[in-house]
Amino acid sequence: MYAYILRRLFATIPIMAIVAVFVFMLLHLSPGDPAVIIAGDFATEDQVDKIREQLGLNDPLYIQFGGWLINLLQGDMGQSIYSGLPVTKLIGQRVEPTLMLTLCTMIIAISLAIPLGVIAAWKVGTWIDRAVMTLAVFGFSVPVFVIGYLLILGGSRTLGWFPVQGYTSIFESVPGFLSHITLPALTLGAVYMALIARMTRATMLEVLNEDYVRTAYAKGLATRKVLVKHALKNAMVPISTTIGLGVALLIGGVVVTESVFAIPGLGRLTVDAVLRTDYPVIQGVILVFSFTYVVLNLLIDLTYVLFDPRIRY
Amino acid sequence: MPMTALADAIKKSARTAALSTPIAVAGLMAAAVPVNAESVLKIVPHADLRNVDPIWTTAYITRNHGYLVFDTLFALDENLEVQPQMAAGHEVSEDGLTYTITLRDGLQFHDGAPVTAEDVVASITRWGARDGMGQKLMRVTESLEAADEKTVVLTLSEPYGLVLQSLGKISSNVPFIMPKRLADTDPNAQVEEIIGSGPFRFVADEWQPGNQVVYEKFEDYVPRDEPASYAAGGKVANVDRVEWRYIPDAATASQALLAGEVDYYEQPAVDLLPMIQSDPSINVETVDPLGTQGVIRFNFKYPPFDDKRARQAALWAVEQADYMYSIMGDPKYFEEFCGAYFMCGGPYETDVGSEALRGKDIEKAKALLAESGYDGREVLILDPTDIPVAHGQSLVTAQALREIGMNVRLVAMDWATMTSRRAVREAPEDGGWNIFPTWWLAADQLNPITNISVAASGDTAWFGWPENQKIEDLRNAFARETDPAKQKAIVEELQAELYDFVPYIPTGQYYQPTAFRDNVKGVLEAPVPFFWNISVE
Numbered sequence: 001m002y003a004y005i006l007r008r009l010f011a012t013i014p015i016m017a018i019v020a021v022f023v024f025m026l027l028h029l030s031p032g033d034p035a036v037i038i039a040g041d042f043a044t045e046d047q048v049d050k051i052r053e054q055l056g057l058n059d060p061l062y063i064q065f066g067g068w069l070i071n072l073l074q075g076d077m078g079q080s081i082y083s084g085l086p087v088t089k090l091i092g093q094r095v096e097p098t099l100m101l102t103l104c105t106m107i108i109a110i111s112l113a114i115p116l117g118v119i120a121a122w123k124v125g126t127w128i129d130r131a132v133m134t135l136a137v138f139g140f141s142v143p144v145f146v147i148g149y150l151l152i153l154g155g156s157r158t159l160g161w162f163p164v165q166g167y168t169s170i171f172e173s174v175p176g177f178l179s180h181i182t183l184p185a186l187t188l189g190a191v192y193m194a195l196i197a198r199m200t201r202a203t204m205l206e207v208l209n210e211d212y213v214r215t216a217y218a219k220g221l222a223t224r225k226v227l228v229k230h231a232l233k234n235a236m237v238p239i240s241t242t243i244g245l246g247v248a249l250l251i252g253g254v255v256v257t258e259s260v261f262a263i264p265g266l267g268r269l270t271v272d273a274v275l276r277t278d279y280p281v282i283q284g285v286i287l288v289f290s291f292t293y294v295v296l297n298l299l300i301d302l303t304y305v306l307f308d309p310r311i312r313y
Numbered sequence: 314m315p316m317t318a319l320a321d322a323i324k325k326s327a328r329t330a331a332l333s334t335p336i337a338v339a340g341l342m343a344a345a346v347p348v349n350a351e352s353v354l355k356i357v358p359h360a361d362l363r364n365v366d367p368i369w370t371t372a373y374i375t376r377n378h379g380y381l382v383f384d385t386l387f388a389l390d391e392n393l394e395v396q397p398q399m400a401a402g403h404e405v406s407e408d409g410l411t412y413t414i415t416l417r418d419g420l421q422f423h424d425g426a427p428v429t430a431e432d433v434v435a436s437i438t439r440w441g442a443r444d445g446m447g448q449k450l451m452r453v454t455e456s457l458e459a460a461d462e463k464t465v466v467l468t469l470s471e472p473y474g475l476v477l478q479s480l481g482k483i484s485s486n487v488p489f490i491m492p493k494r495l496a497d498t499d500p501n502a503q504v505e506e507i508i509g510s511g512p513f514r515f516v517a518d519e520w521q522p523g524n525q526v527v528y529e530k531f532e533d534y535v536p537r538d539e540p541a542s543y544a545a546g547g548k549v550a551n552v553d554r555v556e557w558r559y560i561p562d563a564a565t566a567s568q569a570l571l572a573g574e575v576d577y578y579e580q581p582a583v584d585l586l587p588m589i590q591s592d593p594s595i596n597v598e599t600v601d602p603l604g605t606q607g608v609i610r611f612n613f614k615y616p617p618f619d620d621k622r623a624r625q626a627a628l629w630a631v632e633q634a635d636y637m638y639s640i641m642g643d644p645k646y647f648e649e650f651c652g653a654y655f656m657c658g659g660p661y662e663t664d665v666g667s668e669a670l671r672g673k674d675i676e677k678a679k680a681l682l683a684e685s686g687y688d689g690r691e692v693l694i695l696d697p698t699d700i701p702v703a704h705g706q707s708l709v710t711a712q713a714l715r716e717i718g719m720n721v722r723l724v725a726m727d728w729a730t731m732t733s734r735r736a737v738r739e740a741p742e743d744g745g746w747n748i749f750p751t752w753w754l755a756a757d758q759l760n761p762i763t764n765i766s767v768a769a770s771g772d773t774a775w776f777g778w779p780e781n782q783k784i785e786d787l788r789n790a791f792a793r794e795t796d797p798a799k800q801k802a803i804v805e806e807l808q809a810e811l812y813d814f815v816p817y818i819p820t821g822q823y824y825q826p827t828a829f830r831d832n833v834k835g836v837l838e839a840p841v842p843f844f845w846n847i848s849v850e
Contacts, residue, residue, distance in 0.1 A: 033733040038364070040371030040485070041751075041765065044773060047443070048736070050501040082363035083522040084503050093521050145562075152568055164568045165560055262560040262569070264524030272361060272523045272561075275699075276729055 001312075005302070012294045019290045020072070023283055024065050032277035033057075034081045055081055068283070077287075078280035080273075087284040090269060097167045098265035100177070101257065102250055104185040105192060110243065113193040117200025117239075118227055121208060124201075132197060139194030144253050148187040148260035155183050165262035180263075188257040192246050199242040203235035210234075236307040244300030251289055351553035352849050354833070357566045359580040361559045362526045365515065366503040368440050371485035373754070377842055380544065381528050381555065382423075383489035383509035386414060386433060386465075387481030388544035391602075391838070393660050393759070395481035396545035398537065399428065399490060399510070403477075409795065412467040412476055413460070419535035422492050423514045430459035435496035437465075437480070437488055442500035444486040446762055449792060450479045474795040475762060482763070483544050483841060484756040512536065512550040512845050526557040528844075541846045543839045551835065551848035570595065570828060576849060577829040579842055582701075583642050586826060594831045599646065599824035603658055603755030603840045606651075607636055607702070607820030608766055609710050612747050613779040615740050617692065617719075622685035624815035628669040629678035630713040636820035639705035647823035654811050655764060656755040657822055660797075661804040666812030670819070678717045692721050693741045695749040697728040706750035706820055735776045749776070755822070756840035761788045761807055766817050779816050 035052040036043075043051075052058050056067070071078060077087035120132040139147075156164045162183050168176035207213065208231055216226045255267035262268075266285055273281035304311045360374040367379030388398040397403065401417035420428035434457050441447035441454070455470040467476070480488055490496075495504045507515040513528035520526050536547035558575055560566040563582035567589050570578045581589055581597070590597050611618040611627075618624050637647040651657040652667025692714060696707035711721045724746070726734065731749060739745045758764040768788065771780035787807040794800045829836060832850045837843050 032729045033736070036733050036736050037729060038370055041775060043371075043443075047501065054499075054501050080363075080522070084364070085522065090522065093524075149564060152565065156572060157568060164572045164574055165565050166558070166569075166574065259562050260565055262524075262558070262562065262565055264521055268523055268561070275727065276363065 001302075001305075005298070008298045008301075012291070012298075015294055016287065016291060020069070020283070020287060021065075023286045024068070025061075027277070027279050027282055028061055028064070030277075034277045034279070037276060038082070068280070072287075077284040080281050081278050082276060087280050090281060091266065091284055091288055094264060094266045094269045096169060097263050098254055098258070098267060100170060100181060101184055101188065101254060101263060101265060102247075104181050105189045105250060106243075108185050109189040109192040109196060112189075113196035114200050114232075114239065116193075117197040118204055118232055120197070120201040121204030122223070122227055124205060129201075133201070136194040136197045139190040140198075142190070144187060144191065144256045145260050147190050148183070148257060151183045151187055152260075167261075167263045167265075180261075184257050184261045184263060187260070188250060188253045191253060192250055195246050195249065196239065196242060200235065200239050203238050204231055207231045207235045233307055237304050237311075240300050240303050240307070244297050247293060247296050251293070352551075353554045353556055354552045354577065354844060354847055354849050355556050355558060355575040356577045356844070357560050357569070357575050357579060358526075358557045361523050361561075362520075362557065363522055364503060365507050365520070367489055368443050368486055368491075368500065369503045373485060376485045376487055378515075378526065379487055379489050379509075380511065380841060380843055381513040382507055382511045382515045383487075383491065384420070384511045384548075385481065385487060385489060385544065386437075387477055388546075389481050389483040390542040390545040392542075395477040396539075396542075398481075398545060399433075409472045410455075410469045412469075414465045414467070416463045416465075417535075417537075420510055421533050421535075422510045423508050423531055424492070426492060428490065428510050429462050429493075430465045432493045432496065433465050433490055434459050435493040436490045439491075439496045439498070439500050440486060440488040444482070444488070445765055446475070446479045446482055447486070447488065449762060450476065472793060472795060474800065475760075475792050478760070481544075484754060484763070510534070512548045513555060524559055526559075528555040529553065536845075541837055541843070543837075544841065544843070548843075548845040550845050552844075555844050567828075570830065573830065576833045577827070577836075577847075579827055580825050581828045583640075583646070583826075586643070586828075589828050595828055596831060596833075597826050597828045598836070600827040600836060600838055600842060601754070601825060601840045602838050603656060603759075604648075604822045604824045606656060606753050606755060606758050606822055607640065607706055608751045608753060609706055609818040609820055610735075610749050610751065610766065610775075610777045611779075611815070611817065612741070612745065612777050614738065615745065615747065616690065617682075617685060617687045618747060620685040621814055622681045623687060625669060625813075626678040626681035626685065626717060627710075627714060628812075628815055628818055629674045629681065630717045631670075631710065631818060631820070632673045632713075633670065633819075633821040635709045635713070636706055637823055639709050640702045641823045646826060647821055651819070651822040654758075654767060654808050654819060655760060655804060656758050659755060659759045661760055661801060663801075663805050663808055665805045666809040669812065675717060682717055682719070687719070689720055691741070692719050692747045693745075694721060694723050695731050695734055695746050696723045696725045697731040697750070698725050699727045702752055703728065703731075703750040706752075707748075709820075710748060710750070710818075738778070750820075754840060761791045761804060767807075767811055769814070769816060777816070779814070781810070781814050781816075783810055784814065784816075 035048050035055060035057060039048045039051050056064060068078060079086055080090060116132050120129045123129050152164055155162045162179050166180055168180050170177040213226060213231055216230045255271055258265045258267040270285045358374060362374050362378050364370050364375055365378060367375045384399050386398060386400045387395050390396050399416055399420055401415045403412055403414040405412055422428060437457060441451035453469050453471050453473045455468045457467050460466045482488060492508055495506060498504045512531055512534045514531045516527040516529055530550040530553050536549045539546040541547055560569060563585055566578055567581060567585045569575045571592055586597060589595055611624055613619055633650055641647045648657055652664035652670055653662045655661040694707050694711050697703045707723060711723050714721050734746060735749045737745045741747050761767055765775045768774045769779040769781035769784040772778055787803055791800055791803045794803060834848050834850060835846045837846050
């Protein structure tokens with residue numbers, strides 16, 4: 001298994017390299033010139049050119065890429081073209097809010113969606129099943145920002161329970177953190193919950209028709225035991241795959257959620273950087289997201305062992 | 314933990330959570346209220362502060378930041394007259410060629426160093442390398458020297474009417490004074506540190522681009538005795554801390570203001586104003602009395618707008634009210650008509666030559682277009698859909714030009730892309746353009762020198778690159794003229810030529826409202842949001 005983990009970790013190197021080349025090329029081939037934006041309306045062409053020179057944007061692409069890659073291997077992601085701050089510092093400032101938001105969302109979503117999916121499968125065809133699936137369709141189809149606004153309207157403005165926007169670090173104040181993270185986590189969780197609940201229901205329905213489940217019932221086992229121990233455990237492999245793949249959905253949703261709730265996280269950093277073509281920041285953030293995604297999927301693959309003893313690495 | 318036990322645990326904790334929710338929420342609310350004696354002014358600025366060097370960039374947000382941190386030698390007051398700010402006073406030699414400026418007492422940088430004439434010389438020199446008006450001043454400057462610790466001597470090579478207007482320029486780039494060690498930085502690179510001598514200190518450690526900027530009151534700042542008036546007068550810091558919270562989403566920012574989480578929202582979206590105004594504890598005011606001018610710019614290099622009759626046709630085809638209703642909606646926030654290229658309410662307001670803009674005349678427009686020899690070619694209008702003010706102008710222009718028979722294509726893009734695209738000098742079909750929309754604050758449009766969209770120096774002019782020697786001669790005559798009455802006469806002659814030549818369509822003058830809670834007192838009326846004089850109750 002350790003050999004497998006090592007192999008997979010080594011495999012991330014070419015994946016990251018491909019991501020790096022792809023992101024770099026895509027950015028530099030797309031329209032938008034940061035030097036023009038910085039120079040402003042009053043600048044002469046000569047001034048714009050001087051700024052371009054200062055930023056190293058006049059060098060051929062392969063030299064720019066080479067320089068960036070060499071620095072990257074030394075742990076230096078460069079500096080933001082605009083603020084002049086190191087990209088690692090900018091990302092460092094933003095990691096905690098995004099990480100906490102994603103974690104809280106996953107905790108809320110998984111702990112609600114799996115039981116709901118199991119119940120829907122168990123009570124298939126009844127009003128409970130239909131209610132759960134209606135909720136899932138709602139969560140899946142309503143855009144993230146609409147859910148965000150509705151929660152702000154209800155939770156912040158009408159009930160006055162939660163602040164409208166902002167973020168407090170968990171290390172600063174736990175109650176402050178919880179009050180700030182609840183609405184964003186519910187917002188971001190809606191789509192994720194819907195996805196997991198539907199997947200759980202579908203897989204459970206399949207498993208519940210298996211012979212061994214009938215046997216378990218025939219043995220006189222309690223329904224709860226059959227559902228959780230026999231059926232759910234066997235259904236967990238595709239469900240955990242969905243949980244892993246759903247992280248990509250979360251990363252997309254994080255961008256919108258952080259904008260709606262003004263959370264200073266990586267999603268906002270990405271959008272802001274893209275809107276002003278801040279190349280080093282975009283490259284840095286995408287690398288971090290890709291790496292997280294790759295590692296997370298490795299972890300999910302490793303959890304299969306827990307659910308299915310036939311799987312060996 | 315076996316799954317059943319896990320399920321039990323979840324059930325149990327869910328039950329406990331349901332029972333304790335009201336208590337927990339009450340606890341959260343109590344904890345969220347900060348116990349803090351210092352006064353804090355929380356602001357949602359119109360944009361994110363990305364760069365902090367106000368000489369390196371012309372971004373309005375960086376200019377606003379500059380006013381908190383830095384001070385200026387001279388400053389514009391509400392009568393649009395230049396007053397001394399860091400200067401105690403100045404003397405002009407009889408031939409008008411030598412300006413001797415003395416610094417007032419008590420000026421100090423945030424690092425404790427006193428402000429000296431050397432700092433001023435270095436700062437003005439760096440600004441003069443970047444700013445358009447500064448470059449013009451430097452062209453007629455023979456020398457700029459520090460005579461002693463507190464005296465700066467500026468010697469001109471020829472008489473120049475805009476020396477004080479340049480040094481007291483209110484909008485980007487503002488000639489802010491920095492310590493010499495920072496002002497010696499290459500004008501094309503950013504300064505490494507933000508140290509000014511203004512009423513607030515920039516807290517670099519708390520700056521998070523994309524999220525927040527923090528300023529603290531500079532205790533050693535000595536304000537002038539006169540009352541604050543625009544950028545002039547006493548800049549008294551009445552709060553201990555100014556926090557800028559960048560909230561990109563307009564709906565969230567409005568809700569944050571309504572919930573009292575922020576005190577001041579610089580530029581609320583016009584369509585959300587009714588919601589904000591429904592709360593009586595919020596004031597919605599137009600803080601900038603001068604307003605903003607909408608601009609539709611032509612590309613002079615390519616047909617059809619290389620022919621002035623095609624541009625005149627466009628002028629006859631549009632109506633300012635259409636633009637203003639499209640971008641502002643409520644007539645409370647715009648002028649019914651403003652025919653002045655140099656703004657209504659400004660010192661050079663005149664409506665000479667503005668007949669074509671005053672009324673729509675489709676037949677006349679069609680006739681002019683035919684005379685120009687328009688061959689039905691496609692006209693590309695850049696359309697930055699992420700900026701409502703620009704997007705609205707593109708749509709209205711497209712419709713008006715279609716009405717007179719032009720073959721128009723709107724090219725949708727984001728603002729950042731447009732800022733690059735408009736710099737492309739190739740033909741429209743090769744990645745160039747015919748028309749792009751923008752806007753300028755009145756503070757930038759007040760005279761023929763700061764209003765760079767009227768410059769007509771060909772390849773060195775602003776995007777669109779118009780060429781017209783008469784306009785350039787009149788602008789130069791204006792800059793050299795020292796008699797205000799004669800300057801006014803020159804502007805009238807210039808505007809008549811502008812309406813004939815049509816460097817751009819002024820699509821109207823509008824006023825951006827600002828919203829703030831009623832605990833915020835002392836908000837100044839000014840074309841730039843200033844945060845001194847404001848207190849929070």
